[in-house]
Amino acid sequence: MRCILIVGDGMADRPLAELSFKTPLEVAKPVNMHKLATYGVSGLLDPIAPGIAPGSDAANLSLLGYDPWIICSGRGPFEAAGAGLAFKKNDLAFRCNFGTVNENFCLLDERAGRIGEEARLLGKVVQQVKLKKNSDVDVFFKQAIGFKGALVLRGEKLSPKVTLSLPKNGCHVGAIRPLDGSYEAKHTAEVLNEFSQLTYDVLKLHPINVQRSLSGKLPANIVLPWSGSKIPEMKSFASKYGLKGACIAAASLIKGIGKLSGMFVPDVVGATGDLETDTIAKADAAIETLKTSDFAFIHVEAPDEASHDGDYMGKIRIIQKIDAMVGRLLEKVDLNETCIALASDHATSCKSRAHTGDAVPVCFAGADVVKDDISSYSERCAYKGGLNRISGKDVMPLMLNYIGISKKLPDEQ
Amino acid sequence: MRCILIVGDGMADRPLAELSFKTPLEVAKPVNMHKLATYGVSGLLDPIAPGIAPGSDAANLSLLGYDPWIICSGRGPFEAAGAGLAFKKNDLAFRCNFGTVNENFCLLDERAGRIGEEARLLGKVVQQVKLKKNSDVDVFFKQAIGFKGALVLRGEKLSPKVTLSLPKNGCHVGAIRPLDGSYEAKHTAEVLNEFSQLTYDVLKLHPINVQRSLSGKLPANIVLPWSGSKIPEMKSFASKYGLKGACIAAASLIKGIGKLSGMFVPDVVGATGDLETDTIAKADAAIETLKTSDFAFIHVEAPDEASHDGDYMGKIRIIQKIDAMVGRLLEKVDLNETCIALASDHATSCKSRAHTGDAVPVCFAGADVVKDDISSYSERCAYKGGLNRISGKDVMPLMLNYIGISKKLPDEQ
Numbered sequence: 001m002r003c004i005l006i007v008g009d010g011m012a013d014r015p016l017a018e019l020s021f022k023t024p025l026e027v028a029k030p031v032n033m034h035k036l037a038t039y040g041v042s043g044l045l046d047p048i049a050p051g052i053a054p055g056s057d058a059a060n061l062s063l064l065g066y067d068p069w070i071i072c073s074g075r076g077p078f079e080a081a082g083a084g085l086a087f088k089k090n091d092l093a094f095r096c097n098f099g100t101v102n103e104n105f106c107l108l109d110e111r112a113g114r115i116g117e118e119a120r121l122l123g124k125v126v127q128q129v130k131l132k133k134n135s136d137v138d139v140f141f142k143q144a145i146g147f148k149g150a151l152v153l154r155g156e157k158l159s160p161k162v163t164l165s166l167p168k169n170g171c172h173v174g175a176i177r178p179l180d181g182s183y184e185a186k187h188t189a190e191v192l193n194e195f196s197q198l199t200y201d202v203l204k205l206h207p208i209n210v211q212r213s214l215s216g217k218l219p220a221n222i223v224l225p226w227s228g229s230k231i232p233e234m235k236s237f238a239s240k241y242g243l244k245g246a247c248i249a250a251a252s253l254i255k256g257i258g259k260l261s262g263m264f265v266p267d268v269v270g271a272t273g274d275l276e277t278d279t280i281a282k283a284d285a286a287i288e289t290l291k292t293s294d295f296a297f298i299h300v301e302a303p304d305e306a307s308h309d310g311d312y313m314g315k316i317r318i319i320q321k322i323d324a325m326v327g328r329l330l331e332k333v334d335l336n337e338t339c340i341a342l343a344s345d346h347a348t349s350c351k352s353r354a355h356t357g358d359a360v361p362v363c364f365a366g367a368d369v370v371k372d373d374i375s376s377y378s379e380r381c382a383y384k385g386g387l388n389r390i391s392g393k394d395v396m397p398l399m400l401n402y403i404g405i406s407k408k409l410p411d412e413q
Numbered sequence: 414m415r416c417i418l419i420v421g422d423g424m425a426d427r428p429l430a431e432l433s434f435k436t437p438l439e440v441a442k443p444v445n446m447h448k449l450a451t452y453g454v455s456g457l458l459d460p461i462a463p464g465i466a467p468g469s470d471a472a473n474l475s476l477l478g479y480d481p482w483i484i485c486s487g488r489g490p491f492e493a494a495g496a497g498l499a500f501k502k503n504d505l506a507f508r509c510n511f512g513t514v515n516e517n518f519c520l521l522d523e524r525a526g527r528i529g530e531e532a533r534l535l536g537k538v539v540q541q542v543k544l545k546k547n548s549d550v551d552v553f554f555k556q557a558i559g560f561k562g563a564l565v566l567r568g569e570k571l572s573p574k575v576t577l578s579l580p581k582n583g584c585h586v587g588a589i590r591p592l593d594g595s596y597e598a599k600h601t602a603e604v605l606n607e608f609s610q611l612t613y614d615v616l617k618l619h620p621i622n623v624q625r626s627l628s629g630k631l632p633a634n635i636v637l638p639w640s641g642s643k644i645p646e647m648k649s650f651a652s653k654y655g656l657k658g659a660c661i662a663a664a665s666l667i668k669g670i671g672k673l674s675g676m677f678v679p680d681v682v683g684a685t686g687d688l689e690t691d692t693i694a695k696a697d698a699a700i701e702t703l704k705t706s707d708f709a710f711i712h713v714e715a716p717d718e719a720s721h722d723g724d725y726m727g728k729i730r731i732i733q734k735i736d737a738m739v740g741r742l743l744e745k746v747d748l749n750e751t752c753i754a755l756a757s758d759h760a761t762s763c764k765s766r767a768h769t770g771d772a773v774p775v776c777f778a779g780a781d782v783v784k785d786d787i788s789s790y791s792e793r794c795a796y797k798g799g800l801n802r803i804s805g806k807d808v809m810p811l812m813l814n815y816i817g818i819s820k821k822l823p824d825e826q
Contacts, residue, residue: 014781023783043801050803051810053819072823129513349781355821357814358783379783380799389801 001403002187003339003366003394004286004296004329007063009056009251009306009324010348012360012379016312017351024303024315024350025361026378032330033363033377036342039335040365042374043387045395047346051357057227058306059345060257062392064297065240074160074229079149081259082252087152087231092160092188094225095253096141096149098122099166100218101200105173110166111147113218114309116274118208119143125206126223129198134191141223144252145273147235151225153191159184162192166226173222192225222332236262237295241400248282249299264293273301275314277383281324287332295399298325299345302304307348309326339366339402341395342377359389366402414779414816416656416752417699417709417742418808420476421735422469422664423717423761423771425792429725430764430818437716437728437763438774439791443736445743446776446790449755452748453778455787456800458808462758464770469717470640472758475805477710478653484520487573487642493563494672495665496555500565500644505573505601507638508666509554509562511535512579513631514613517584523579524560526631527722529687531621532556533630538619539636542611547604554636557665558686564638566604572597575605579639586635595731612636649675650708654813661695662712677706686714688727692738700745708812711738712758720761728763752779752815754808755790772802 015021046052047059048068057075075357080093083326087093095299098119100109111324112119131137137155144150161179162284178185200222203209209219237245241255247258247265250273258265268285270278279300286296300322329340344360361382372386383389390398428434459465460472461481470488471481500506513522525532536556544550550568557563563604574592576735591598591603613635616622622632631820650658660671660678663686671678681698683691692713699709713735719728742753757773774795776787796802803811813819 012784044799048822049810050807051812051814051819052822053814054822058822066823074823197713351781352817354817355819356781357810357819380785383785383799384797389803 001337001339002290002294003399003403004333004341005063005399006298006326006340006342007060007300007345008197008303008319009301009345010307010355011300011322011344012320012347012358013307013315014347014351014356014358018243018312023228023379025319026380028316028319028323030319030326030377032323032327033342034375035330036326036340036365037363037377037381038375039371040363041227041369041372041387042361042363042377042382042385044359044382044389045343045392046359046389047361047392049391052354053357053398054251054346055355056345057257059392060254060299063343063345063395064237064257064261065393065396066234067371067393070382071232073232074227075253076150076228077231078253078256078260079144079148080152080256082254082256083144083150085140085150088154089231092153092158092228092230094151094228096151097166097195097224097226098147098149098220099151099173099222099224101173101222106201107167107171107173108209109218110169110224112220114147115220117147117285118212119146119220122203125147125202126199129195129202131191131194131198133194134187137191139195146252147220148252149223150252151195154186156219157184158191160228160230161321162228163190166224169365173224181267196222196224232260234260238262240274241396242268242405243294244292245295246286246293247297247299248289249301251299251301254299254301258297263297264289274300274305275318277302279321283325283328283332284305286329294350305349307350308351308353312350335365336367339364339369339399341399343395362387362390362395364398368402388413414709414750414752415703416812416816417711417746417754418476418812419711419739419753419755420473420713420758421716421732422712422714422758423720423768424576424732424735424757424770425760426720426728427742427760427764427769431725436792437725438732439793441729441732441736443732443739443790445736445740446755447788448743449739449753449778450790450794451788452687452784453776454782454785454800455774455776455790455795455798457795457802458756458775458805459772459802460805462804462812463772465507465532466768466770467759467767469758470666470670471597472571472805473667473712476756476758476808477650477670477674478806478809479647480806484645484647484720486645487513487640488666489563489641490644491669491673492557492561493565493669495667495669496557498553498555498563498565501567501724502644505566505571505641505643507564507641510579510637510639511560511562511633512586512635512637514586514631514635520580520582520584520586522631523582523632523637527560528633531560531625532559532596532633534621535616535619535633536562538615542608542615544604544607544611546607547600550604552608558663560633561665562606562636563665566601570597571601571604573641573643574784575602579637586637592684603679609635609637645673647673651675654809655818656707657705658708658710659699659706660710660712661699661702662714664712664714667712667714676710677702687718688715688731690715692734693741696738696741699742717761720763723763723766725763749777749780750810752777754812756808775800775803777815781815781817
């Protein structure tokens with residue numbers, strides 16, 4: 001038996017006034033997700049615990065059975081691994097955003113107007129940056145998708161104990177501060193501030209940015225590192241579950257989680273991490289990998305992106321594309337031989353444009369599932385389902401259970 | 414956004430033969446609680462964990478997000494703080510009951526016939542008591558409400574390791590024993606036994622007690638200390654949640670929890686902790702405090718008192734008074750700006766006259782709650798609700814989530 005876990009990032013939501021107090025998932029009328037619910041057992045899922053709003057790093061790690069309270073010291077290493085940056089044991093890795101600042105270094109947009117493909121060329125320019133004042137530290141940058149990238153710092157006396165958050169719009173950039181009194185933290189803050197300053201120097205008058213400004217778009221004139229950490233110690237997915245895993249994702253955070261947990265992480269042509277992503281290509285990639293793997297983790301980033309933009313119509317459209325992906329899987333996969341689970345890693349509210357601590361709908365379909373009466377996949381139906389309310393950490397044990405290899409206690413040899 | 418947590422102490426119950434196997438909550442027909450359920454999301458709540466019958470100290474601390482397994486070493490410090498006794502770091506604080514003993518020190522009633530206002534004068538007499546045999550220890554007593562009071566011991570070589578329980582009716586009083594072989598425990602047991610003996614000496618022939626005996630009431634002729642502890646280390650409510658809290662309560666235990674967690678604890682005129690309590694005054698006090706606070710904890714003690722007396726008709730009446738309080742809140746508060754949660758801290762059975770380990774109904778109403786189909790607030794409807802089954806520790810995270818300030822993981826600075 002094989003298994004597939006489908007995650008729509010931030011797919012769950014709250015009732016929206018603009019949608020007559022329905023959720024985007026309800027309005028999308030996802031027929032294939034409803035089919036999955038009909039064939040399976042549904043419930044509510046707290047990615048971490050009731051009321052806790054997780055970052056996508058914590059949430060997806062939790063769904064894969066890694067304890068986010070232990071492992072989530074920062075998403076940097078996952079982003080860096082996902083972007084394809086090599087790093088060593090004592091390196092510090094950061095997630096980066098291309099952003100927009102004005103001449104006073106006041107942040108105008110933390111995503112540079114959601115710059116797309118053009119960021120690739122800007123990334124190549126930033127890759128050339130070398131520190132001058134802090135030349136004892138080597139910097140390795142890579143743009144990943146759109147405004148997202150990653151940075152690795154290599155050198156002596158570095159510490160992740162610096163202010164981690166991306167500055168909010170309106171705040172002054174270049175003011176990363178040490179979080180403790182150590183030389184290492186002070187040094188690291190200086191390194192990061194110098195790096196941002198240097199990226200501004202090479203980006204501000206770059207022809208792409210001049211052109212963007214002329215056409216009324218926000219220039220991507222700075223790179224902002226955040227959420228830094230050393231590489232976490234992770235037990236491999238294979239050794240945790242005895243399953244060969246594959247990770248079908250576009251977002252570098254998720255690809256990095258796949259890589260650092262030892263899964264096979266193919267690059268899927270057409271998987272872009274935004275609303276244009278090719279979800280059918282992702283379904284086909286999952287089906288292909290399941291010829292040699294036991295488990296496919298299919299992650300679609302775009303519902304979260306749409307939610308952070310308050311774009312509920314875009315969210316509805318991407319949910320419909322995920323639904324088409326579910327349809328392709330149901331067409332190609334025999335539920336007698338494969339268990340399919342469907343969830344969000346967390347809810348993201350199109351109203352507040354932020355992750356919430358709400359429980360999300362989850363559903364498992366497979367031959368050995370005790371079916372319930374639920375025939376819809378939505379925030380409002382899930383609570384009536386046969387699973388009641390489960391946690392992120394329960395997903396993999398349930399999956400193993402439904403494919404007949406449940407974890408045993410005591411685990412006698 | 415602001416929030417209100419309403420707790421009816423021991424309000425939940427079991428079906429009673431005398432009520433045609435309905436619960437007091439069901440018979441009370443609380444229309445405003447039903448409205449709250451209609452507007453919100455319901456579920457079952459295990460104050461601690463399924464099957465665990467908590468004391469009100471453990472239960473209310475758990476609802477406020479304090480781990481009762483760590484913090485509940487004894488209710489004494491909370492009772493003492495609530496009664497307004499000052500105490501120092503190494504003091505031992507005890508809850509006290511006025512009780513009734515016969516001449517052989519056999520306990521006839523652990524609540525002295527639920528003595529009311531008269532206990533105030535008796536309290537002033539007990540306040541004068543000074544130890545003779547153990548004169549190295551200072552004793553500070555204060556009557557709080559009716560038969561309830563608190564005692565603080567100040568001195569060297571004291572230990573909370575003494576038998577803690579109130580003796581049961583029929584047992585011999587004055588036999589508090591050390592729980593370990595230390596001098597401190599032996600000394601503390603002697604101190605407490607001497608204190609009880611001395612209270613008997615000053616109370617047995619007090620005119621109030623003579624009068625009570627003549628009119629067929631039980632005399633309050635002894636003070637019995639129990640549940641002693643040193644002051645616990647508690648993170649303040651404000652620093653835990655970033656919310657300014659107010660505690661609207663009559664019971665000194667709950668006022669003490671409010672005080673020791675750093676909440677604003679007003680004395681509400683008419684809040685008596687018994688069936689005569691003015692619940693509308695409590696609603697108004699909560700509304701008033703919310704002008705300067707973010708969170709109001711409204712606790713009504715009386716349903717528990719009625720349950721311990723097996724007085725199911727009284728319990729129905731006080732539930733109706735709590736319902737009127739909910740009505741007042743719904744009238745005065747805009748659910749678009751305030752989240753209201755309603756729960757019991759635990760169930761108390763009018764049949765067994767004791768706390769039970771049953772789950773209790775809980776409901777959250779507010780603008781951003783994903784509503785369910787439930788339109789009644791009762792033990793028998795709650796399990797069908799959209800929350801499924803949650804724990805006491807989940808209440809505050811869910812509240813924060815519904816007012817848009819959920820706790821985040823990772824919590825980046």
